[in-house]
Amino acid sequence: MFWRMLQGALVRQRRRMFMMALTIALGVSLTTAMLNVMLDVGDKVNRELKTYGANIMVTPRAASVVKDLYGVEAAGGGNQYLQEADVGKIKTIFWAHNIVTFAPSLAAEAVTPDGQPVTVVGTWFEHYLPLPTGETAVTGIKALKPWWQVEGNWVDDADGQAAMVGSLLAGKLGLRPGDTLAVRLGDGRQPGRFRVAGLFDSGGAEDMQVFIPLKTVQQALHLEGKVGKVEVSALTTPENELARRAAQNPQNLSVAEWETWYCTAYVSAIAYQIEEVVGGARAKPVRQVAESEGAILQKIQLLMLLITVLSLAGSALGISNLLTASIMERSKEIGLLKALGATDGAVALLVLAETLAAGTAGGIAGYFAGLGFAQIIGWSVFGAAVAAKGMVIPLVMVLVALVTLAGSLPAMRMLLVLRPAEVLHGR
Amino acid sequence: MTKYSLYGKMVLYALLRRRSRMVVALLAVAIGATVLSGLVTLYYDVPRQMGREFRSYGANLLLLPDGDNQVMPEQAVQLAAGSLPQGKVIGMAPYLYDRVLINSQPIMAAGTDFAAVKKVSPYWQITGQWPAPGSGGAVVGAEVAELLRLKPGQTVTITVPGAEQEKKLPVAGIVHTGGSEEDFIFVELPLLQQWLGKPGLVSVAQVSVQAGEGELTAWMQQTAGTGGGITPRLVKQLTQSEGLVLGKLQALVYLVTLIVLLLTLICVATTMMAVVTERRKEIGLKKALGAENRSIVLEFLGEGMVLGGLGGLLGTGCGFYFAQVVSLQVFARPISFQPLIALAAFGAAVAVAGLACLIPVRMATGVEPATVLRGE
Amino acid sequence: MNILELQGITMDYGTVKALDDVRMTVKQGEWLAIMGPSGSGKTTLLNIIGCMDKPSGGAVILDGVDLSTLSSKGLTAIRREKIGLVFQQFHLIPYLTALENVMVAQYYHSMPDEEEALAALARVGLKDRARHLPSQLSGGEQQRVCIARALINYPALILADEPTGNLDEANQNLVLEIFQTLHREGHTIVTVTHDPEVAARAERCIVLGHGRIAGEQRMCKPAPEGRPADNKEEQCQCG
16 A cells, blocks of 8 residues: 555656656756766866976986076086986886876087077977887877967977977077078088978977977987986876975885875876886976966865855755655645554655655756766866766765755654644644 | 735735745745855856966066166066056066086076065975075075085085185075976075176066966056066966966856756745745635735735845855855955845845746636635 | 526536536525535536636626626636635635734725724624634634625625535534624525535525536425435425
């Protein structure tokens, strides 16, 4: 009989059940969408922040000497280089998945025919690097420096005679895309002739430089298979106290702390792991990028968390509110059931079963609607799908069950203290 | 007794004497208004607040000497910085560069204002401490420190080329940035100016401005030619990336706000509808007593508006409080009260509550009273 | 003078005929009882007279106005001006006091007048209970508020649907006495009931069966209990 009553209520009070299911579906879709977006927003924003460029700089250990754009000569140590063959190993570290991209470079001083010194940088532009795992990684400065405004085209790595010229230098030399640039590289007697494929505006020191494929510079300097430095862009976890202590000296950590640090995507841990695989390398976090990234990521995650909490609280209250309203509406029917001798338990069970049935239907519909909302947000904001996290499902289920139960409680209590005579006589 | 006072009584008592139901409806409206005012306030405030966060990336504007000049007067720099929108300049750090000798090794020295550096480049990691103002302490780049085996607390002896005279400075701290700063030694600006005989001159000024690329470009065009020997340049990597990321963030908050609002409003409407639908019998009775549809609609509309007003007031307050909590938690800064948003949220709450009442009432007034009143 | 005239009223609900060619008149100042078993069409007929439903066929002329020519808005106006309704379920607005419930009828009619409403409550003996909510009143008291509400606009016709159906004997007598007083004062009353005792108080009784008028009798007298009516076709079932 319980089932027949339940069935009757569900089928014949379709409108009310629909209303209940609809509200629960709305709440669930909101919860699902917000949870999915919140769990994924860190990753998405982190990728966006990659526009700030490399956050780890890999240089030869011995070359860590004073040498900068102001032209101070090397103050010690021989010219040491990294092996180009080692560069790919960066993609094999523990946190390989967090390495977004990287680009090796080898700089050389060159002179134009009229005696002006220029810095020529050999690099990968868009290099498809086969990995030991069988996959292919897209590397090179096109991916690493997305903020470059390019007039003309990017250079093809296979075209050894193509060059990209910084906007300030191009202005000084009067170069346009398609022109020819002659510079004397290394000890070559004949100036090398390069076709200017494109100009770029980086807003930084690169605007005074010329970029050409790595191979060409290596040949000119007789440094085959060598690179000067590697810039790495990695997804990192905001730094905390542990990471800061590790950055000072990883050896000072206890074993457990070291494990935690090593297995967390702190920028210092990733830099440490790069040093492990690349021979003779020194990997340094670029503080300006790494620190700011951490700060901004943390803020955004906290912001989304709080917004999620608000919308969760909102939908929880909304659901429990509607449940209260719709149960109160039925006081007469419940009064009748009690008058017919139904125990409080039986009445509560019936109401709960109906609510749960409506909740399940609404919950399933709402979950998929919520996934849809999350995808709308993902595609329109980040141009990429928001990963549907599996952990959201049990989370939503528990939340809905709790909210539905909690929402029916006040109404249920009201129904149980209800005296049938009062209800039926409309007092 | 006038007609209006009974109308008022009916509306009032419908709310007061049906307390539990009305609390439900009021709560629904208040939730809606809270979400509305809270999220919209955040939506307006987030870009502003985030813009400040992005300033942790450091200077986004450089002031350089005109043409081939190596230095520029400090006054001109101050003047140029003064013409930037006031209140948006986070900090301006002047730098004077020249080569000095330490242990006979050529090292780049930079004279600067440490208080300003702390504001402009918050990412500097200092081992040891920042030099106290006027103490003459130096900050040494990590690479230089390693090369010269310097530690905080030690003394560094600097020889300025030309003036063959040794200066001794205490090392206050070592700076790690992962960038070119690690190759410098930083001293106080007046000290270096004096040594080099370049009083009142600087090589470059880094400015951190809380403004987007467009705003800065507009400022540069406006001040072009009037720079007094100064060329401003944008740090494109920062300004462009900031614009990009901020744009995405704003779009994110916008969409989230939109979806949350939409769902919340539907939620509010269904609750209101459930509460009103319950009163079909009352509507039937009023019709049987000869009430015109218009009067019934007016009564419910009145109730809806009162509910909407109360809930809106409550919710707008809660929403602002929520936004305030979020802002303090996330950005550690309070937000300003936006009367326009509060007004809009209040208006929306009244409108939604009224509308949500109207739909079921219209449906109920369409029904013949006999059908509603019969039996039961 | 006829207050109400029904000319061949029929009412179809799909294939079911709830009313079939019902003809009757009610005179000014008359008290008419309509009787019949469940499903005989009593309530349908009352709804039609009370302007809460429109017949499928035939004409209703109330106080000289042909209801079939009116729009639903016009019917509402008639209901407001000419009819006072008393329900079996009382149907009071739960969040308004007895006094306010009466005043609501005035409000929809013209202008609320507290003194007049109080006077109406005094007439049904509820002067002391005017400030109570319906939930604080007994069933009989609620029904008396209902009657006061029905009276307040001086209707041409008072329609009562099982007015004592939910009341105990004492309250039933109280309510019927009020109706008797009203009748004596010249009010026109139509009561629908299945209770012979109630019908017996009326001046005239019409019996409905299967949607038709099955019998009519003037001045029914209550019969000794236990004796069934033997001629349903001819005699009022009040007997």
